Amino acid sequence: MPVIAMNQEMGSKGKDVAALLAQQLGLALVRHEVVDHVAEKMRARKSLIRRIMEGKAGLIEGMATDKKSLAIYTAEEVFELALKGNVVIRGWGATYLLRQVPHIPCVRVCAPMEVRVKWMMERLETDDEELVRQELRRSDAAHIANMQQRFGVTWGDPLIYDLVLNTERLSVETCVEEIKLLLQRPEFQETPESRTKLQNLALEARVRAALKSDPDTDDINITIEADNGRVKLLGIVLHDSERGAAEKTARAVPGVTAVENQLKVMSRARIFTSEKYD
Numbered sequence: 001m002p003v004i005a006m007n008q009e010m011g012s013k014g015k016d017v018a019a020l021l022a023q024q025l026g027l028a029l030v031r032h033e034v035v036d037h038v039a040e041k042m043r044a045r046k047s048l049i050r051r052i053m054e055g056k057a058g059l060i061e062g063m064a065t066d067k068k069s070l071a072i073y074t075a076e077e078v079f080e081l082a083l084k085g086n087v088v089i090r091g092w093g094a095t096y097l098l099r100q101v102p103h104i105p106c107v108r109v110c111a112p113m114e115v116r117v118k119w120m121m122e123r124l125e126t127d128d129e130e131l132v133r134q135e136l137r138r139s140d141a142a143h144i145a146n147m148q149q150r151f152g153v154t155w156g157d158p159l160i161y162d163l164v165l166n167t168e169r170l171s172v173e174t175c176v177e178e179i180k181l182l183l184q185r186p187e188f189q190e191t192p193e194s195r196t197k198l199q200n201l202a203l204e205a206r207v208r209a210a211l212k213s214d215p216d217t218d219d220i221n222i223t224i225e226a227d228n229g230r231v232k233l234l235g236i237v238l239h240d241s242e243r244g245a246a247e248k249t250a251r252a253v254p255g256v257t258a259v260e261n262q263l264k265v266m267s268r269a270r271i272f273t274s275e276k277y278d
Contacts, residue, residue: 001085001190002027002183005094005106007155010139011116011123011132013167014109017175018090024176028087038073041213042066069212071150076209079202096151099160101198103190105182108161109175111168162188200226203255207231210253216245222263224250229257236264 002025008014022029039046052070071093078094081087082104089098095106111119113136120132140155147155158164163182165175182188203226211217211224220242222235231250237243247261 003082003085003098003101003104004088004179004183005082005098005104006088006090006109007095007107007143008090008109009111009116009143010136011120012109012111013119013172014090016172017109017165017167017179018088020172021176021179022088025180026086030081030087030089034074034077034081034092037077038070041073041209042069067149072205072209072212076205079198079205082198083202093147093150095161096147096153097201098198099162100201101194103188103194104198105162105179105188106160107163107165107179107182108156108158109165109167110156111166115168196228199255200228203229203231203253206255207250207253210249211246214245214249217242217249220246222246226256229255230260231256231258232260232262234262236266238266240265 004021004027006014006018008017018029021027035046035049039049042049049070074092075097078089078092078097081089082094082098082101095108098104099106113133116136117129117133120136121127121129124132126132144155147153153160163178165178167175170178204224207224207226211220211222220235220237222233222237225232225234231253233246233250237246243261243263243265246263247259250256250259
């Protein structure tokens with residue numbers, strides 16, 4: 001059940017690599033399904049979610065969108081897709097979220113700016129070089145900001161990937177062969193331990209999304225740890241009612257077999273309400 005997490009610089013032919021890889025291995029290639037599900041949960045337009053993730057949203061749209069909900073629901077979708085297996089997940093922070101799972105390779109496809117400008121001009125059949133260059137810079141800036149804001153990492157940092165492919169020097173076909181070779185290596189074979197790791201991360205993401213969707217718990221900021229169906233809730237809440245609501249919501253999540261509620265209620269909550277989030 002191979003799963004490959006990928007991201008790419010716009011114009012680097014990363015889309016072509018992902019498409020050919022999915023075709024040759026008989027895998028699903030996922031991208032728009034994430035938009036559909038996240039937009040539904042946030043009760044937002046699909047076009048808005050797409051613009052936010054691509055850095056094309058206007059200032060007011062960006063300020064009005066709940067970025068925390070977007071991150072939580074996106075993570076839930078990415079982990080659920082990975083659990084199903086047989087998929088190439090391109091974008092959506094998958095390379096960061098899934099890098100914790102040993103058997104899932106995280107791949108980045110890139111190319112120098114000048115090469116991308118040339119390829120994009122050819123693909124778009126335009127001679128407006130400056131317009132293409134601006135679009136590539138905007139896309140790069142949006143991805144850099146998303147990764148920094150959501151995960152605190154640098155988008156292009158090679159240390160967060162297992163394989164970085166430069167399409168200036170490697171053809172699309174060679175990139176696909178390199179990824180297929182990586183999948184055959186012992187480090188990327190699924191084991192009971194790596195499968196359990198993925199299941200635990202998926203369950204944590206599912207519980208976090210459920211808490212966000214519940215009006216009684218949507219504002220709490222706690223730690224969730226899952227272990228083979230058992231979920232531990234850690235952190236501080238303002239009231240006993242929040243503590244109870246969090247446990248109730250977590251218990252109702254599919255896959256949860258038990259909840260260990262270690263949430264603490266903040267003392268003198270009325271005076272120090274803001275301290276919970278410091």
